[in-house]
Amino acid sequence: MKSIFDDRLQKAQNGVAKSLYRLIAEKKSNIVLSLDVPQKARFFDILNHVADEIVVLKIHIDIMHDFNDDFIKELLLLKEKHHFLIFEDRKFADIGNTVKAQYTEGIFKIIEWADIVTAHIFPGPGCIEGLRSAWQETQIKDRAVVILPQMTSRDNLFDDIALSAGIKWAHEYCDIIIGFIGSASVYKDTPERETQLMYLRKESLPEMLILTPGIQLDVSGDNLGQTYVTPETSISQGGDLIIVGRGIYNAENPLKSAEVYKKAGWDALVKRETEKED
């Protein structure tokens, strides 16, 4: 039997994308855990419990208390043991020279441990070129960038022009860009009520991965203005990975919750991919 995403795995040029496609199939999971927990002990406690259920760990290194080199060492040991990719959600947003320094230098040296980083598109492609040139100058084999062609925050300035620019640049820089952050909660500015997520999937290279934020299983509760989407809605529209944060790390039993999200995400993914083959 052909394994899920086999076609896309063959097409992918970037080593991180290849690893991620393999991990999804092996672990039967498309969960990105967004672990915004600044206390080191609690961070590793939760990660230890749920690491086998996830394929990517998304962090903000600059909110961690008591960061030091041991934090990275411990993280890399867990990565080795449980097989997940490390995603620093840095949202680089400066000119090329500056992001290059921010990616490689300073106390974090992000390039040394983060398989994936995010970059904004509105500063223009120089931002991506800065990251790529840092990568080309190192001995590090696989590094990847995920870009944001949209945001879901109130009154943001992303529009359909930004969406198209993101798709175009992902194509042009497909050696380092492996995908997008994309949400089903944003509609295109056309009468057809097509979501930007549907358009992203339709118009971008097949090997591009789409990571969808704001995922919650229960979307009926009081969401304080945040827009949440179920795994099924998101994945049926083209999302490949679902980013889950508080739904797992604030749960009474994070492992149990991770298992529930994992099953929901995986079932929706298998359903979509099976229907495509029919």
Add this chain to the structure above:
Amino acid sequence: MKSIFDDRLQKAQNGVAKSLYRLIAEKKSNIVLSLDVPQKARFFDILNHVADEIVVLKIHIDIMHDFNDDFIKELLLLKEKHHFLIFEDRKFADIGNTVKAQYTEGIFKIIEWADIVTAHIFPGPGCIEGLRSAWQETQIKDRAVVILPQMTSRDNLFDDIALSAGIKWAHEYCDIIIGFIGSASVYKDTPERETQLMYLRKESLPEMLILTPGIQLDVSGDNLGQTYVTPETSISQGGDLIIVGRGIYNAENPLKSAEVYKKAGWDALVKRETEKED
């Protein structure tokens, strides 16, 4: 005799803006030194030499090698001695909750030592609200944000709509936003060849400060595609502070170079303000 910017000083609501207007008049300088020098010893060596010539020190804390709490202590001692403001060019670009954590937590605790930070407008006003809410919850008296209503990098996605949004939000959040990064090298999308800088000055609150990047005295040389503007052009169009980096820190004699930029910037400022009164 009335001192320069007296009117704008009276109007300013934000304590950092007030301090900055006073510093400009006292030091007869409108120089923002962009000190992108990651080696601590060289960083402090240059700063020690030129600190009396500048009013703001702009840094990227996340590119500094060997950062630790002593770095901040040493920086604050120099600030105390030479009177300048500290500007962390973080370019916050995430949702409110995340930028709030990035501003206050982690190893850098930016809010504790940076008088000024930059924020992007693309994510919408929630980004500014996140920073403001962090500020309101601390005991720290004066903190300020400078926003980017434009960028000069190639093929960036900023347009006249973004420019107007920036002006509008600066007005709405004028308790914490004290001004803009704005360059004379970008034109408005109108037939009149009006620069975005001229428009920014005309349309924004008078107390808003405009910091202009890409300033060089000699704009005839080989600039490798970077767009540079002279202090005079920039200031005559409404720029208040000139951001100078390599022109000072890569000069054979940084102090001498800082003095030259300081005189050029100050003369252009006095000329503009005097002509206005006539």
